[in-house]
Amino acid sequence: MKLPQIINSLLETDLYKFSMGMTIYHQFPSYRTTWTFKCRNTDVHFTEEMVEEIREQIKAYCDIKFTEEELNYLKKIKWLKEDYVDFLRLWHPRFEDFEINDDAECGLSIEAKGTWVNSSMYEIPTLAIVNEVYFRMAYDYDELMDSFKEKLSEKCRRISENSVHLGTFSEFGLRRRLSGEAQELAVKKINEAVKGSGSSFIGTSNVYLAKKYNLTPVGTMAHEYIMCVGQGDNKHNAAYSNWYALNAWIREYSVLNGIALTDTVTTDIFLRDFQLTFATMFNGVRHDSGDPYEWGEKMIKHYESLGIDPKTKSLLFSDSLDFDKASALYDHFSDRIKVAFGIGTYISNDTKVKALNIVMKTTECNGHPVAKISDTPGKGMCKDPSYVDYLTRTLDWRLNHE
Missing domain, CATH: 3.20.140.10 (nicotinate phosphoribosyltransferase)
Structure with missing residues (x-):
């Protein structure tokens, strides 16, 4: 090497x-x-x-x-x-x-x-x-790190001065990070910046960094899980992929570890299976594609149709977020439902060049x-x-x- x-x-x-x-x-x-x-x-x-x-x-x-x-x-x-x-x-x-x-x-x-x-x-x-x-x-990696640090400092300033409202958020950037050094620096600096601010940095998806900095490791399921559980058995009807996957998840965890991913075979199909039992047992749902405002309104309406108070549930947004997008979503939804964010590349690989x-x-x-x-x-x-x-x-x- x-x-x-x-x-x-x-x-x-x-x-x-x-x-x-x-x-x-x-x-x-x-x-x-x-x-x-x-x-x-x-x-x-x-x-x-x-x-x-x-x-x-x-x-x-x-x-x-x-x-x-x-x-x-x-x-x-x-x-x-x-x-x-x-x-x-x-x-x-x-x-x-x-x-x-x-x-x-x-x-x-x-x-x-x-x-x-x-x-x-x-x-x-x-x-x-x-x-x-x-x-x-x-x-030139050193030049990229210099631009990364400069942008990170500006992010931390905005958090500490409450110029963005991020509510509860975590870092999701391992897979597309600039480097291990960059991701660790971002997690450390952002965790320091939130102290005394109106935002709450609860953790990172990177289990190694969560352990090192005594943060909460964050994450439940990805598209692979619903794809393989729902489509990996020829006896299954693929249109019911969500039902097979969510049912297996409940068997494994009951009410623990409960954020469901909605968009593997479209959210409209997901909602056909996300009825009262699943909607009650899962703490909330994660957004990863499509218009986030349309999706959020759809989820609130769905919970209300089931007689579930949306304020007892969470919307986790994780699709190509930056601080401005997250802050706007927080302002739009936070008085009607719990809102959280998983922010990836914008935290772990924001430099003077385009991320992969x-x-x-x-x-x-x-x-x-x-x-x-x-x-x-x-x-x-x-x-x-x-x-x-x-x-x-x-x-x-x-x-x-x-």
Whole structure:
């Protein structure tokens, strides 16, 4: 490796990988998945030198194991069961599960295949490695850090002076961070800036940083969970993906760890399944695509239609937020429902150059395609257009015939 090792702890991932991971371990241990990397920036190219560095960094990541201190920390998370933590004592990434090449349109191709309980854990560290390698090797990193620090100082000033109203918010930027150094600095400085302000910084999705700074680790489920639970079994009707996924989640956690993601196969379909039992047991819902104001109004109306007081529930916004967008949403909704924000790239990779728009998505489960049909056209990713067409037709049929 030419660069310092980027991932140095298996806690350096988003919390929802553990909450989903425990559900997978208990209920779907035989499921197998394929994960595919994609760079959405059309003007970005990874050189052969970058690809080789990414390969070596991933290989180094695969040599890490959990320490007893880290496992003891995970045991303190009230909804993680001891048998799953004991499994993690034996678990570590497998480099053999990765295929890393330099023959893609952007110069970088990555696929990871294996059991879902394994391959799910690879997404976040892989994206963090790709980001940091790219920005350290494509630019003058010191100049980027200088611009990052300058912008971070301005963010902290706005928080401390109450020029933005963020209510309750957390940092979600691990997968697209400039570097581990940048993310840690942002978490530390923002946690200091909120003291005495009108905003509340409750934590970070990065479990390693949450442990280090005694913050709350934040996260519940991602699209992969609903896609694979709902579409990974051929006996399931994919139009009911949300029902299968939420039902399994309730079996795992009951009323704990309860923020549901709404847009895997569109929010309109989600609401068909998010009826009284689920709506009561889940603490709230997360927004990740589509117009956030339309979505929020729709969710408030839905809770009211079920006889549930919206003020007892939470809206968690997490789609491409900055402080101004979050502050405006807070002002719009906070007197009618609890509002929280997960803010990612704007905190962890705001520099003088454009951030990468990279993803690593589940493209197959148990040997056949899976897909996301979000509230924003184009956010989905599937290798098989015919499956996307099939899924779209099943969703349309349900909307028009139920």
